[in-house]
Amino acid sequence: MHAAWVLPLLVLVTLASITWLYVRGDLNPILCDGPCGPQFVTAPVGLEPASPDPARAASVGSGPITAGELEAAVAGPLRSDALGGRTSLVALDARDGTVLADESDGAHVPASTTKVLTAVGALAELGPDATFTTSVVRDGSRLVLVGGGDPYLSDVRTKGSPVERADLATLAAATAKQVGDQQVSLGYDVSLFSGPSVSPAWEDGYVGAVVAPVSPLWIDRGRVGAARSTDPAGDAARRFAELLRARGVDVTGEPQQAEVPADATRVAAVRSARLSRIVEQFLADSDNEVAEVLLRQAAIAAGEPGSFAGGAKVVSQVLRQAGVTTEGLVLYDGSGLSRKNRIAARTLAETMVEVAATPRLGSVLSGLPVGGFSGTLENRYDRAGDARGRIRAKTGTLTGVHSLAGVVTLSGGRPVAFALMADDTEQVNPFETQAALDRVTVAMADCACGAR
Numbered sequence: 001m002h003a004a005w006v007l008p009l010l011v012l013v014t015l016a017s018i019t020w021l022y023v024r025g026d027l028n029p030i031l032c033d034g035p036c037g038p039q040f041v042t043a044p045v046g047l048e049p050a051s052p053d054p055a056r057a058a059s060v061g062s063g064p065i066t067a068g069e070l071e072a073a074v075a076g077p078l079r080s081d082a083l084g085g086r087t088s089l090v091a092l093d094a095r096d097g098t099v100l101a102d103e104s105d106g107a108h109v110p111a112s113t114t115k116v117l118t119a120v121g122a123l124a125e126l127g128p129d130a131t132f133t134t135s136v137v138r139d140g141s142r143l144v145l146v147g148g149g150d151p152y153l154s155d156v157r158t159k160g161s162p163v164e165r166a167d168l169a170t171l172a173a174a175t176a177k178q179v180g181d182q183q184v185s186l187g188y189d190v191s192l193f194s195g196p197s198v199s200p201a202w203e204d205g206y207v208g209a210v211v212a213p214v215s216p217l218w219i220d221r222g223r224v225g226a227a228r229s230t231d232p233a234g235d236a237a238r239r240f241a242e243l244l245r246a247r248g249v250d251v252t253g254e255p256q257q258a259e260v261p262a263d264a265t266r267v268a269a270v271r272s273a274r275l276s277r278i279v280e281q282f283l284a285d286s287d288n289e290v291a292e293v294l295l296r297q298a299a300i301a302a303g304e305p306g307s308f309a310g311g312a313k314v315v316s317q318v319l320r321q322a323g324v325t326t327e328g329l330v331l332y333d334g335s336g337l338s339r340k341n342r343i344a345a346r347t348l349a350e351t352m353v354e355v356a357a358t359p360r361l362g363s364v365l366s367g368l369p370v371g372g373f374s375g376t377l378e379n380r381y382d383r384a385g386d387a388r389g390r391i392r393a394k395t396g397t398l399t400g401v402h403s404l405a406g407v408v409t410l411s412g413g414r415p416v417a418f419a420l421m422a423d424d425t426e427q428v429n430p431f432e433t434q435a436a437l438d439r440v441t442v443a444m445a446d447c448a449c450g451a452r
Contacts, residue, residue, distance in 0.1 A: 065093075065449045070100040070416070073447040074440050078103060082436035084400075084425035088345035091444065094356045094407055094415035100449075101418075107328030107342035108421040111396030112286045113405040114336030114343065119279045119364045120351060121315035122294040124322075125301035128276035128363055132297070134166055134217070135269035136175045137260050143175065143251075143267065144187040144260050145240050147217025147233060149306075150272040151282070151293040155219045155239060163281045166270035168219055168236065172243035174268035183250040187258030188237035192216040193296050195307025201332035201340045211337060214292040216306075221289040228289075233257070280367030283394060284375035288335040295334030308333055322358075324350040336396060348405040348419035356407065356417060368392040368406045371441070380438055386411070387445035393418075400426035402433045408444045416444060 070091055078089060088108060091101040132150040136143055150166055158164040197213035207213060208230050212222025218232035219239060229235045237255035244251050272278070275294075282290035295311030302317070304310035312331035319326050325346050332338040355361045369375025371391035372382055381388045393406030403421040410416060420440055425433045 065098075065100055065414075069449045070444060070447055071103065073449065074101065074103075074443045077436065077439040077443045080436040080439070082425070082428050082432040083422045084428055084433065086424040087420075087422045089418065089420045089440065090345040090349040091408075091416050091418040092349050092353050094353055094417040097350065097353045097417075100416060102346075104345050107330070107344040107347075108403065109339055109398065109401045109423040110336055110341055110343040110348070110421065111398045111401045111403055112288075112336040113348055113394050113396035113403045113419070113421070114331065114334065114341055115283060115286065115291045116348060116351060116355075116364060116394050116405055117315050117319065117331070117343070118291050118295050118298070118311075118334035119283060119367070120355065120361055121298040121311070121318045122275060122301075123279060123361050123363065124318045125298045125314060126275055128274060128279075128360060130275040130297075130301075132272040133269050134171060134272075136171060136267045137264035138179075138184075138267050139261050139264045141183065142185045142187055142258070143179070143244075144189050144258055144264065145217065145237055145255070146189045146260055147192055147215065147236075148272075149192050149216040149293055149297050149300075150270075151221065151278060151287075151290040152272060153217075153219055153236075153270075162277045163273045165273040168240050168243055171268055171270045172240060172247055174270075176244060176247035176249050178267045179244075179249050181248045181250060183252060185253055186237060186241050186244070186251050186255040188217060188233055188240075188255055189258060189260045190215055190217050190233045191259050192300070193306040195305060195309060199308055199333045199338060201338035203337075203339070206337060211288045211292070211335065214289070214296065216293070216296075218289075221287065276363035279363040283364065283367035284369055286376050286395065288337060291335040292333060319347070319351065322351075322354045324354060336398075339398065339401075343421075345405075345419035345421050348421075349417050352405060352407055352417035352419070356415065365392070365407065368394055371438075380434070381442070384438070384442045384445070387442040390445045391441050393441070396421075397430070397434075399430075400424065402430070402437055404437055404441060408441055410445060410447050410449055412448070412450055414450060418444065 086105055088104040090104050133148040134150050134153055135146045152163040154164040154167045156169045157167045193216045198207050208228050212228035212232050215233045217236050219236045222229045222232035241251045241255055296306035299310035299314045300306045302314040304314055311334055316326055328342055328344045330342040332340045355364045369377035371377045372388040376395045390409040393404040396403035401423045405419040408416050420437055
């Protein structure tokens, strides 16, 4: 090969390699210090806005939606027997809250759509840039591990994770550097949260199987293999003692629960990811433990006890202050595990309008799973045609309960906030109910509403 061609060829190969790695996402850890947020990700084919057809743009979605137009589009799918005996749909123009469809039947058991309200409460009270600190303080010859309510505190740092930014191994290394080989005892402080760590409104068998007792101190969200720890704070403290000993600190005895005295000296600390990233992740994954921690963090930020009751009170206040309808709202937790929770479809739909209009709440919208592409909707909408990728929604599922709340983009480009809830489906195959809900939202996405 002629020498004059070598350098240009190397440049082309390098550029092609960089482009390939960028599209694959392999450069994310360099560009974004972890997986890039939604605003930096190249949209999948189904999410890319189609090139506008001038003729279609002139006739579809450009005018006001007439009364009953969207209701007519979903009338057939809403009559499906698979939705059971009680269903509600409320759809609002996401830009101004105009009612486009209202087929509501009071407040429903919301299941995990409750997490939308929890996220809004936390962001409203704390702000998207809030972080949570796990620290170690010294009180004489005793070290105390202080839980700061970091929901994603991990055992060891997870490389590339946008949310697991603080870990016990790093904290132990920083502590050992200050303490050396001195002999110390170890305590752990979980006084940040108050009230019961397990909701009395949860069903028997939940704790240890689908949720851990709520604590401001745990590692890996209280998970132990496929199960959950029943003593997440104690387990975290015992693991921290192991990590300290491995670094030469002479830790005596077993860790004991203790409260930090006012004159204790901080030795080391690690800080969580920003709340905006935490919200995006926990909504996409529908994480129960994270939801309960954030409910308490919202309560504490508002000056209320860090408890189930304190968090529920603050979330209700945040919604009312935003002008969201709270009629019939009853909250016993932040995750939606309780069957005693009640939320009206209008409350969820109006909340999504508020989210769309408020930059402080933006991570709620960006964290919603995308139909056919991500989170709890990744394996749904595979036969939705052009609607695939135009439905973003939080799912909610318990036995006999199915719901969706989010934003759907109509075929003409109009964003519509909606909530669709069914809580009387015990006698129906859950996959049939799920498919029936999806057909309703696809009918909205396909609606030629606003045609001139």
